[in-house]
Amino acid sequence: MQFRYYCALWSAKLIGWGMRLLHRSASYLPGRVALRICPDLMRRVQKAPLVVAVSGTDGKTTTSNLTADMMQLCGFAPVGGNRYGSNTEGGVATALVNSVNWLGRCRVRTVVLEVDEHYTPIILPQVRADYLLVTGLFRDSLQRNAHPEYVFGKMDRVDCPDMKLILNADELRSSGLLKNNPRLYFGAGPLPGDTDRPENLIDDMPYCPRCGKRLGYDYVHYAHVGRAHCPSCGFTSPAPDFCVTAIDTAANTLRLAHGGGETVYPLVNEALYNIYNEAAVIALFTDLGVAEDTIRAGLAQIKPPESRFSAWTAGGVQVVKVLAKSNNSLPVSLLFDHVRKSPGRKAVILAVDDLQEAHSSERIAWIYDADYEFLVRDDIVQIMVVGARRYDHVVRLLLAGCPEEKIVYGEDELATLDELAVEGVDSIFLLQDNTSYDLGTQAEKKIRQLLEARKS
Ligand SMILES: [Zn+2]
Known part of the structure; x- marks a missing residue:
């Protein structure tokens, strides 16, 4: 099988090399071919010391790019990943092939992978992710995603008992993922413009996950994102370990409470969903032991995601x-x-x-x-x-x-x-x-x- 692995690795590297020579995007096909030759290639590739996966309905690309940029700036370089590739098997396999040399030795310190929600049970155990950051689970295109509950069911089958989760405390569906895994929560406290209930026609999280009665909300930021409680059984949203408490768009800063103290960080982008993405990134780097000043300096340097x-x-x-x-x-x-x-x-x-x-x-x-x-x-x-x-x-x-x-x-x-x-x-x-x-x-x-x- 080792022979098969090297055949796959070298084929992928040769295809990638040829495609780049022809100025073609080599971010999917090399991995696709390698998986044909060696279906368990992702498991066989030598693992980087740190593997971070990012998934969720919206904000995957933004958050994984922010994470990769921060890795570069905070002492975790060289960084590999599927930044320009697909987030399914072919793209991830290509990223892994690029993370090792021709002899199969790992040549990066960190791999940051954007992973499609549907592929998390297949990809994450093979790449042995150390962290999984989930932005949230919302209704998406109907024909591909059915209902968020269905996507949750798939993600909840990920078999990586030691993988640490970084979850959105204010999005009640994804916050309940993989109950037995270690976890950290990020969230945002009450903010100007909040409402006291979800205002959209579609509310994907109307009922208490514990007793099935209708949920109430202390505040809602948008859709069903906010702090929920159950009047019947006392269930509440998990308490965030990293909580955005104020946003100052004039000064371009956000205030974040963690471990009994509050810290001011540069604001990467003022859209609320990007503030959640930034809070997730701060949670990850704090957990990795990076000093506050280093995180602050990193966030000040990374470019806001290209605006829509x-x-x-x-x-x-x-x-x-x-x-x-x-x-x-x-x-x-x-x-x-x-x-x-x-x-x-x-x-x-x-x-x-x-x-x-x-x-x-x-x-x-x-x-x-x-x-x-x-x-x-x-x-x-x-x-x-x-x-x-x-x-x-x-x-x-x-x-x-x-x-x-x-x-x-x-x-x-x-x-x-x-x-x-x-x-x-x-x-x-x-x-x-x-x-x-x-x-x-x-x-x-x-x-x-x-x-x-x-x-x-
Ligand atoms: Zn309840």
Whole structure:
């Protein structure tokens, strides 16, 4: 079997070398081929002294990249991992092949792996992860993920008794993962803008995991993320070991309580879900024994994750372009929530057309899970709908109670923009999908022309 392992290792290295020579991305295929030759390759690769895995519905890539950058800065280099690769078996196997030399000797100090939730029971025992950091489990694309409870069931089968978990205390489903493993919790205390219950149409965690009665909340930050309690049996969310207690966006800092004291850290990004990701990273490095000053210096140097937001102003109107991942109700609902909480009078352009799915008939279910109701407000003066799915969005908006006269839609996306309400609005939100990216760029150009024409 050792012979088979070396055949696989060398094949993967040769393929990777050849692909890089041809300027192809060598982040999946070498590992895929190696696994064909030696199915237990991941188990046979010499383990790095430290292996950290990152999983969860949203924020995997951001958090694993932050972790890898911090490893580099905090004395854990050289760092390997699947930063540019896939988070399933092929990508992880490629990362492991790259972490050893041609003789099979480990040549990195640390491996940071982003792992797809569904693959955690297969991958984690083989790579012998020392840590698993889970951002949270939420409703995701229906056809791939069914329900978060189903994904939880898969992750809860991971057989790594010594692996330490770093879990989100405020996300009640993932916080209950792998009850027998050692664990640390991160979370956030009450913050301005909290509500006292989940406000979305979809609440994926309505019932007490202990007695099955309806849960109450001390506070909710977004979706079902917050501090829950059960009025019937006294169950509460786990107490966070690392708790964000204040966020100062002006000073770009966050305050974090841990072990009886409070520490101020630089804020890597001000979006709340990224603050959770940062708290998770601080928890990991503190547990690794890294000094506070070193963590602080590291966080000050790492770049904020590439923003999904971009904003500019023309003729006194702010235009905000946001990437909205379609087929996935919660991220879209969070964007609708952001729009409704933004001040002033607003126009919204929905260019969420999941065009790659247009030939399938049943993939609009997510539209009925998303909170279009958040958009039915007096200060949202117009909702323009463009793209292949426009009729579906219009029906959904009407069902949400949006007055028909506020909805504009049309066959030709760019021509429809002529009807954009540019008078009397303070901001325009362009919510666009990956697949409508080119359209979004053209639309931005046209919106700028409209606003500048209005100014003169
Ligand atoms: Zn209960």
